[in-house]
Amino acid sequence: MPPCPTFQVMGRMTQNTYCTSCGNCARACPHENVAWRLRPLSAEAVQSARPHWDEAWFMLSLLALTGFHGLTMMPFWEGWISQLARLIGESGRLLVSFSISLGAAMVLPAALYAGAVWATERLAGGRRGFRRAFTQLAFTALPLAFAYHLAHNLGHLMRESGTVGEVLANPFGIDTLPLGAAARHGRMAGVPLTQDAVFALQAALLALGFVIALRVIRRRGVAVVGEGRGGWGLLALAPMILFAIAATGWHLWMLMQPMVMRM
Ligand code: SF4
Known part of the structure; x- marks a missing residue:
């Protein structure tokens, strides 16, 4: 499984600014400790x-x-x-x-x-x-x-x-005219x-x-x-x-x- 392409460290990750949502981390973890979660709208911009x-x-x-x-x-x-x-x-x-x-x-x-x-x-x-x-x-x-x-x-x-x-x-567009x-x-x-x-x-x-x-x-x-x-x-x-x-x-x-x- 390829590593994180943007070098994120899961244990210290608090924002997704550099995450490309490729999913490598979630697929690679053998204990299923990495998961996707929805956050409140604008949480990062507002504070974190x-x-x-x-x-x-x-x-x-x-x-x-x-x-x-x-x-x-x-x-x-x-x-x-x-x-x-x-x-x-x-x-x-x-x-x-x-x-x-x-x-x-x-x-x-x-x-x-x-x-x-x-x-x-x-x-x-x-x-x-x-x-x-x-x-x-x-x-x-x-x-x-x-x-x-x-x-x-x-x-x-x-x-x-x-x-x-x-x-x-x-x-x-078969048989259609401009x-x-x-x-x-x-x-x-x-x-x-x-x-x-x-x-x-x-x-x-x-x-x-x-x-x-x-x-x-x-x-x-x-x-x-x-x-x-x-x-x-x-x-x-x-x-x-x-x-x-x-x-x-x-x-x-x-x-x-x-x-x-x-x-
Ligand atoms: S989904 Fe995981 S592996 Fe992919 S960029 Fe984001 S943190 Fe890195």
Whole structure:
């Protein structure tokens, strides 16, 4: 039986960040001492996962990239990128304009997050240092990013699942002809739920992500503001709460816009 490909030590394993779920450990143990168990949703992000500087940046990148992905499907995206291309004199596939936009979309959330952490750290009296606070609180980005990603893809699922039955009935598309633009539009318009119902589900997902983000801020924030400082100490976390509100509001606004599909 091959060993753990990521060199995890079972007796000391408290988080699954580096586990690929290959199952080698469970299959290899001759005494069946290794088993799979479900944990409470977000348990690691809220409390148990060890924070690392590089992983903090990765989490922020996920938040930025999910937002950027949604942004490129906004109706005004093509206009924006064309204007930018005109400004810098680019034509063709607009790779430079796209890269500049991507860079800006990556920098802005990181700058806002860094500002929120800096303010929190100052309000807490500079107890832990900016870098440690930055790393500790970065888990806030995960539920915000994941909730938006799920909500965005729920929109895709609802708009694009109208033909699932046909695909299952004829998986190889035998004797089918390519669809025209009107037929494609008609199929996408055949959403199984109303727009309002889809939006309500999307908003519920964002609300869940926001609540988990608040739990992360509350639990991990204790390490930043210090144990036993009570309500006033926790007021130092207000900038982080504002960051979570801003991210959720931005995501909600994007979900309220019509989504442009690319064929
Ligand atoms: S399932 Fe077990 S063996 Fe596989 S990566 Fe995770 S800890 Fe390692």
